[in-house]
Each structure stands twice: as structure tokens, then as C-alpha cells.
Amino acid sequence: MTVANPTAPPATPVAPRFEPALMRRKLTGTIFYGACLAAIGVLLLALTFLLIDVFRRGLPWLDLGFLSGVPSRRPANAGILPALVGSFQVGIFVAIFSFPLGVAAAIYLTEYAKDNWFNRLLQTNISNLAGVPSIIYGILGLALFVRLLGLGPTSLAAGLTMTLLILPVVIIASIEALKAVPDAQREGAYALGATRWQMVRGSIFPAAAPGIMTGLILAMARAIGEAAPLLLIGASVFVTFLPNPLEGSYTVLPIQVLQWASRPQADFQGISAAAIIVILALMLVLNGLALVVRARLSRHIQW
Amino acid sequence: MTTAARPLTRHRPLSERIIEVLLFLSAAVGVVTTLGIVAVLVFETLDFFVVVSPIDFFTGTFWSASILPRAWGVLALVSGTVLVAAIALVIAVPLGLLAAVFLADYASPRVRTVVKPILETIAGIPTIVLGFFAVNFISPQLLIPLLGRNNIGGFSALAGGIVVGLLITPLIASISEDSMRAVPRGMREGAYAMGATRFEVVRKVVFPAAISGIMASIILAMSRAIGETMAVLLAVGAKPQFTIDPTESVQTMTAFIAAISLGETAQGSIEFKSLFAVGLTLFGMTLVLNLISGWVVRKYRTAY
Numbered sequence: 001m002t003v004a005n006p007t008a009p010p011a012t013p014v015a016p017r018f019e020p021a022l023m024r025r026k027l028t029g030t031i032f033y034g035a036c037l038a039a040i041g042v043l044l045l046a047l048t049f050l051l052i053d054v055f056r057r058g059l060p061w062l063d064l065g066f067l068s069g070v071p072s073r074r075p076a077n078a079g080i081l082p083a084l085v086g087s088f089q090v091g092i093f094v095a096i097f098s099f100p101l102g103v104a105a106a107i108y109l110t111e112y113a114k115d116n117w118f119n120r121l122l123q124t125n126i127s128n129l130a131g132v133p134s135i136i137y138g139i140l141g142l143a144l145f146v147r148l149l150g151l152g153p154t155s156l157a158a159g160l161t162m163t164l165l166i167l168p169v170v171i172i173a174s175i176e177a178l179k180a181v182p183d184a185q186r187e188g189a190y191a192l193g194a195t196r197w198q199m200v201r202g203s204i205f206p207a208a209a210p211g212i213m214t215g216l217i218l219a220m221a222r223a224i225g226e227a228a229p230l231l232l233i234g235a236s237v238f239v240t241f242l243p244n245p246l247e248g249s250y251t252v253l254p255i256q257v258l259q260w261a262s263r264p265q266a267d268f269q270g271i272s273a274a275a276i277i278v279i280l281a282l283m284l285v286l287n288g289l290a291l292v293v294r295a296r297l298s299r300h301i302q303w
Numbered sequence: 304m305t306t307a308a309r310p311l312t313r314h315r316p317l318s319e320r321i322i323e324v325l326l327f328l329s330a331a332v333g334v335v336t337t338l339g340i341v342a343v344l345v346f347e348t349l350d351f352f353v354v355v356s357p358i359d360f361f362t363g364t365f366w367s368a369s370i371l372p373r374a375w376g377v378l379a380l381v382s383g384t385v386l387v388a389a390i391a392l393v394i395a396v397p398l399g400l401l402a403a404v405f406l407a408d409y410a411s412p413r414v415r416t417v418v419k420p421i422l423e424t425i426a427g428i429p430t431i432v433l434g435f436f437a438v439n440f441i442s443p444q445l446l447i448p449l450l451g452r453n454n455i456g457g458f459s460a461l462a463g464g465i466v467v468g469l470l471i472t473p474l475i476a477s478i479s480e481d482s483m484r485a486v487p488r489g490m491r492e493g494a495y496a497m498g499a500t501r502f503e504v505v506r507k508v509v510f511p512a513a514i515s516g517i518m519a520s521i522i523l524a525m526s527r528a529i530g531e532t533m534a535v536l537l538a539v540g541a542k543p544q545f546t547i548d549p550t551e552s553v554q555t556m557t558a559f560i561a562a563i564s565l566g567e568t569a570q571g572s573i574e575f576k577s578l579f580a581v582g583l584t585l586f587g588m589t590l591v592l593n594l595i596s597g598w599v600v601r602k603y604r605t606a607y
Contacts, residue, residue, distance in 0.1 A: 020498070025502075025503065026500055028500075029500045029501055029502035029503070032502045032505075033502070035401055036402070036405035036409060037405070039398045039402050039405070040401075040402055040405060040421070043421055043422065043425065043469075043472065044421055046425075047424060047425055049436075049440060050428070053436060053440045054436075057439065100329070101329045101332055104325065104326045104330070105330040105332065105333065107326055108330040109330055112323055112326055112327070113330070122330050122331065126333045128337070128594075128597075131523065131526055131527075131590075131592075131593040132340065132530070132586065132589065132590075133530025133531075133532070133557060133585060133586070134530065134532065135532045135560050135561065135582070135585075136340060136530075136582055136585065136586050137340075138560075138564070139343060139578070139582045140336070140339050140340045140343055143339075143343040143347070144339055144343070164332075167333065167336070168333065171333070183308060186308045187308045190308055190309070190310050190311050193311060194310065195310050195316070195319050196319065196323075197318075199310070221427065224429075225428075225430075225431075226429065226430070226533075227429075227431060227533060228532035228561065231532075231561045231564040231565060254429055254431040254533065258434075258536070258537065261434070261439075261537055269435075272435060273435070273439075276431075279432070280428075280432070283428075283429070287427070
């Protein structure tokens, strides 16, 4: 304890007077708020202009003949059926391969993996893979599926390549869904004498299914909209027939858009826009499907 | 990783073990993918370097893969890539951060339900559509009237940068918003109790506290901008050149790889092999950025 010196005059702290300057501070705040609103406005405007531009150019070309026709040198006769079928084939292959692989990997990482360096490496590796540019997967797919496994430039090779591309997304979404299941669920299953797999299959997987399925459907949407890797898997040819998944050439919607959009004539830009409308409609359907699946699967889940 | 709970029974039937092995193999597909990517890129690039000296490749600034005389200076492609990514970031960082602040600290729940879907819609648009938008709207109806026909053409780094900026904005916005929302309420309320205005709370409390997530989002967006293919392919043209002029037509690394695959190039030719060397350069750049982003998060994360 120190005792104040009684002879010293009492200290009178002269604090600088606090200037609230409220007007100025509030004005800065208002300007910043204005900037926030402006940013949102710019984004909204860009999206609106994009949609208006695409629909204005594309709608006049969009009819049944366009959906059921094949590409042609003359825009008026051109259609997108081969590209539509190609995109469906790739999408279905992606679903078939990435569902079991992605879910199994996520289950291993959340329910089985011990906390050791190798398993941490697996996890870090998956997040790094999610950051690899998509076209690099095309290079891998070309070397692995097209050449090494001899699948050729087919929609099966394309589906396998896109599976590798979206697998990290599916795994990350599934891990999130599995982690969201409360531990009581696991302990309850064990208390009933379940083995680890019985616990996963009977208790954890059904509870995580809505999240997993949503992630899977959104990943499929991404696989259908993304096309850069497929440039290397031979999706760039003029296809006027329905593709056979196992042999022969194929094409997909985004590549068809690219080919038409690369031509200077306004009519080709028009059918390119029409094909974009079809892609956007597909995206909308898949996103809607994700919502419906989520709602239906989570009806019975409550904790 | 596993939770504390374990099965009560020690007995593990064979089927359980088989299942565990299968699950493990699925998880290992990722590692195989990484090894595959590295092996293919390195192997094929070495093959390319037998013909072209790696020193010329990494230091040259002139690139001509199919027109004679050939030149293999990858810096021409790297500069195009960096230019487009820089323009994209100049646009996306302010837009994305302002949108994130707005969503995290200003918007009411009702406004959020309107604004958030806008961002998600932009994020979900296939990138080829943004390329289409660049050549059909951004260039002819925005840039050319604004800058004059003599100063900018139909294809430019600027047009590509703008659309890539648009497509990475949601990425910056959503990761930054998440990290801003993770800043506890008590910290905000403490600042309000001291008499801070909302802007001061955002600038002096929320922003510094969320900085690790914000930095990570920007670096990830940079990596995404460098790796973007389809939007850039249509928008920037196909003229590899070492320049920092945004009104010029350039070629990015991704667009070069795409152009070679689109063309009639024979698979054994030297042009085709150069694709792998460019791919390796691209992979290296994005890998470094992704590692930095992960390091930033680990180093500067403050958990609340």
C-alpha cells in the first residue's frame, strides 16, 4: 500500500474534453450504409441485366424444335437435343459414382477416422482439392480415363472426370451433415448394442440424409453447369446424333453454348442464349429438387 | 474426426472390418486424385522440357504456340491471368465485403431473405453464361460506349475481369459474412455501450475480429479467379501478350489450355505438350494461394 503524500496538492486530472462529434460520425456511418446499399444494388443490377439480355436474345429461338433438334450450320434449324442428352448422361454418371464414394469418404472421416496424421492429411487434402482449378481435372481425366483406361473421349470418361471434380464438394457437404447429428444419437445406438456400422447405417445416416442429398443434388447442378474439364475430354466436336455413353463423341450444354457464342453472327448468339435459358431452367429444377428432397427426408427427424 | 463414443461390444465381425476398409478406400480417393494430378502434370511437363528449355519457359515474355516462329514464354500467359484476376479482385473485394457487412450487421432478417438469394443465384450461374454476358453486354453496351471504340475492342482483359469479379463476389461475401457473424454479440454490444455508432462497431470491432476469415476469403477468391476458364475464354480474346493494359485482348493460362483442346491440335505435338507445362504452372500458383489461405486462417483465427 502506498500512502499519498499529504503535502502534495491534490492532483486534478485534466482529461481532454470528449468531443462526441456525433453529427460527423453519424454522417460517416450514413455514407458507409449508402455504400453497402450501392454494392447490393450493383449486384442486383448485374444479375437483372444478365437475365434480361439472355432472355431478350434467346426467347425468340426457344421452341419445341430447338429442344428436339440437332445442331446445324443454319441457326434456324439448330437444336440442342444431343447436348441435352449428353449433359443428362454426364449428370447421371456423376450421381452414380459420387454418391457412394462421397458418402463413404465422409462417413470414414467423421465416424471412423482416428485423429492421426494420416487422417488429418486426408482431410486437408480434400479441402485443397476443392481449390484446384476445374480445367486441371480435365488434364487428369484425359491422362487417366481417356488414355490409360482407354475409355476414349466418351460421356462415361466425362462423368468420371466430373466425379473427381465434385467429389470434394460432396464430401465436405456430407461431413457437415454428419457432424450436425447430435452425439446422443450415436450413444443411443451403442447403448442398444449396435456395432459402429449398425450405428452409422441405422441411426446416423438416415438423420444426415437430408443434408447429404441436398449437397449431392447441388453438386450435380455444378457438374452440369461446369464444362472446362470436358474441353479436354473431347466434348468439343460437332455432334448431330444422340451420344452413346460408352463410345463415340458427345457434347454437353455449356460447350454447345460456347461453340455458338464464339461465332460472330447475331443468330448464333441468339441460339446460344436460348441454350443458356435451358441450362438456367435445369439449374432451377435441380435447386428446387434439392429443397423438396430436403423437406421430404427431414419430415421425421426431430431432436 | 471420431467422437468419444465407442461401441460397447469389443467383438468386431469380419463384415465390420470389410466395411471399414471400403470406407477408408473411398476416403483415400482424394489422395489418389492429388497424386494423379501431380504425376500427370510433372511427367508430361518433363517431356515438354526435353524440347523447350525450362529457363526460356519461365522467363520468356512472348508466347506463340501455333504460329511460327514459336515462342514459349509462359510469362505472357501468366501476366494475362494475373491482370484478369487483379481486375476481378478490384471489383469483387469492395462489392463482396460491403455485401458481407450489410448482411451481417445491417440487414433485418426480412431483407436478408431477399439479398442472400441474389448472391446465391450469382454464385450458381454456370460460368459460361457470364462469358456470354461479357461479349454480348459488358463489352458492346458498357465498355465500348464508355471508353470509346478506339480505346477498347470486343475482347479485353477488362471485360473478362469484370465478369470474373462478379462470379467471385459471392465467394468473398459468404465466407466473410460467416466470419463476421461468428464475432460474438457481446463484443458488439460492449462497443455500442461505449457510445460507438454502428459504422464504428463494424470498422473497429467486427472487422478486426473477423480479419482471418476475410483474408482467407480474398485469397480463395484470387485462386478461383486465376483458375476460372469458361467466362474468361469468351471474354478476353486469344492474344497472349505481356501487358498490364486492361483494355488489351490477352490470353490466360486456362484459356490457352482450353483453346488448345478446342483446336485440331494433334495430341503428340509440342503445342499439345505445352498444355501440361502451362497446367503445372497454373496448378502451382493456385496451390500456393490455397496453402496461404489455410495458413492465414490457422495463424490469425481468434476463437470466441
